[in-house]
Amino acid sequence: MTEKQASEVLRKYFTKPNLLKHAIAVSAAMKHFAKLEGEDESYWAVVGLLHDIDYEMYPEVHCIKCVEILRKEGLDESIIHAIQSHGCGLCNDVEPTRYMEKVLCTVDQLTGFIIACALIRPERKLSVVDMDSIRKKWGQRAFAAGTSRDRIMAYCEKLGKTFDYMAEQTLIAMQGIATELGL
Numbered sequence: 001m002t003e004k005q006a007s008e009v010l011r012k013y014f015t016k017p018n019l020l021k022h023a024i025a026v027s028a029a030m031k032h033f034a035k036l037e038g039e040d041e042s043y044w045a046v047v048g049l050l051h052d053i054d055y056e057m058y059p060e061v062h063c064i065k066c067v068e069i070l071r072k073e074g075l076d077e078s079i080i081h082a083i084q085s086h087g088c089g090l091c092n093d094v095e096p097t098r099y100m101e102k103v104l105c106t107v108d109q110l111t112g113f114i115i116a117c118a119l120i121r122p123e124r125k126l127s128v129v130d131m132d133s134i135r136k137k138w139g140q141r142a143f144a145a146g147t148s149r150d151r152i153m154a155y156c157e158k159l160g161k162t163f164d165y166m167a168e169q170t171l172i173a174m175q176g177i178a179t180e181l182g183l
Helices: 003-013 017-037 041-050 065-072 077-085 099-119 131-138 149-159 163-175
Strands: none
Touching (some): 017 163, 041 099, 065 077, 077 099, 131 163, 149 163
């Protein structure tokens, strides 16, 4: 499936602009990390775009209902497993085994945290967010309290990467699509 096709599928299941922007941000981060690893950028981007495909319509069975939806849309089992695995320990027990799946588990929440860092700035732009501001807010547990810092840190460790590396690369990816995100 191409990124364009994945975007069309996504729009069948998403009506909320913030969910769409989240999917776009995660997709950009996934594509960026694929490029860094010499992997298939389009494949990783599709996984990022579709990772929350069931969330808006079926939040009570998130990462479960996606199997039916993605099979109906003709996606292969490796994409379905990757998407399911980002719910491991939250809403299912599908273990992320591939590097790409662990990146998804990391950037899923990290993109939201970085967006929150941009939204508190007077400019409300990703271009003014830097690692100093991310680190400062990271240490403030009340800021973006819904972000599971422990989960992000656990996946950074599983990837063998530092938080700073993952956050900086995610920020770079998101800054590249700031206009699409309205930031």
